[in-house]
Amino acid sequence: MLPLIFSFLILFPYAVYTRDRWTEAQATAWFQSQTYIMGSQYITSDSGNQLEMFQNDTWNPTLIDYELGLAESLGMTAMRVFLHDLAYQQDPTGFKSRVDTLLGISAKHGIKLLLVFLDSCWNANPQIGEQPEPRSGVMLSTWVQSPGTNALLNNTQWPRLETYVKDVVGAFANDARVLGWDLWNEPYNADDLTLVAAVEQLLPQLFQWARSVNPTQPLTSGPYNGDYLKGIGSNITQIQMNNSDVISFHK
Ligand SMILES: *[C@@H]1O[C@H](CO)[C@@H](O)[C@H](O)[C@H]1NC(C)=O
Numbered sequence: 001m002l003p004l005i006f007s008f009l010i011l012f013p014y015a016v017y018t019r020d021r022w023t024e025a026q027a028t029a030w031f032q033s034q035t036y037i038m039g040s041q042y043i044t045s046d047s048g049n050q051l052e053m054f055q056n057d058t059w060n061p062t063l064i065d066y067e068l069g070l071a072e073s074l075g076m077t078a079m080r081v082f083l084h085d086l087a088y089q090q091d092p093t094g095f096k097s098r099v100d101t102l103l104g105i106s107a108k109h110g111i112k113l114l115l116v117f118l119d120s121c122w123n124a125n126p127q128i129g130e131q132p133e134p135r136s137g138v139m140l141s142t143w144v145q146s147p148g149t150n151a152l153l154n155n156t157q158w159p160r161l162e163t164y165v166k167d168v169v170g171a172f173a174n175d176a177r178v179l180g181w182d183l184w185n186e187p188y189n190a191d192d193l194t195l196v197a198a199v200e201q202l203l204p205q206l207f208q209w210a211r212s213v214n215p216t217q218p219l220t221s222g223p224y225n226g227d228y229l230k231g232i233g234s235n236i237t238q239i240q241m242n243n244s245d246v247i248s249f250h251k
Pocket residue numbers: 056057094
């Protein structure tokens with residue numbers, strides 16, 4: 001058998017060598033190998049959204065070092081950080097270099113990162129470039145969705161999302177500073193059936209794309225509405241539960 005498998009790997013290195021979803025035993029082993037996981041979401045305090053945090057002009061590693069030092073002093077060991085497809089698309093090499101710097105600063109403070117790719121929350125039309133000033137008294141007033149509703153409903157844009165996910169996961173697939181990959185924060189799951197249908201198409205592909213570059217870290221996307229703890233859920237909740245290596249959830 002071995003020579004046969006070996007020749008398949010040489011002939012079809014990507015198609016064949018895509019890892020499966022983790023078994024429960026693998027998920028448990030991963031969890032037990034981690035130090036105590038405790039943390040929060042994190043964005044630099046001078047950024048209103050993911051684009052401001054990650055675009056070159058407003059990138060602020062000095063502030064990240066200070067703030068993750070504060071987190072470390074509280075005993076925190078993990079942070080969930082939102083990436084953005086447009087920051088990647090504008091400057092893939094620079095973007096990955098900034099993620100690498102972020103991971104380096106985090107590791108210095110004993111903190112691992114759960115990195116989030118897409119997000120269905122708040123402003124639906126993200127624009128690259130200078131970001132608007134926050135509106136006083138409005139929670140997360142400049143936070144932006146990724147990829148935003150136009151790109152979500154236009155599948156000719158999905159190949160660039162495939163590039164984004166594969167390139168970023170691939171670059172850090174063996175990196176122990178990454179706690180895991182959260183493919184989509186709170187994907188559209190109700191109300192607008194056109195958006196829900198698009199998520200039902202795209203979310204399984206996100207898992208496939210991320211898995212195809214063989215990450216050593218777990219993939220996840222957290223259920224957040226419906227009665228999912230009782231195993232009842234929409235198609236999207238089921239897609240999240242069925243594809244995640246480890247289950248994460250929002251309450
Ligand atoms: C990124 O920003 C830094 C600091 O403002 C600047 O020195 C550098 O030239 C910028 N790089 C690019 C590619 O714009």
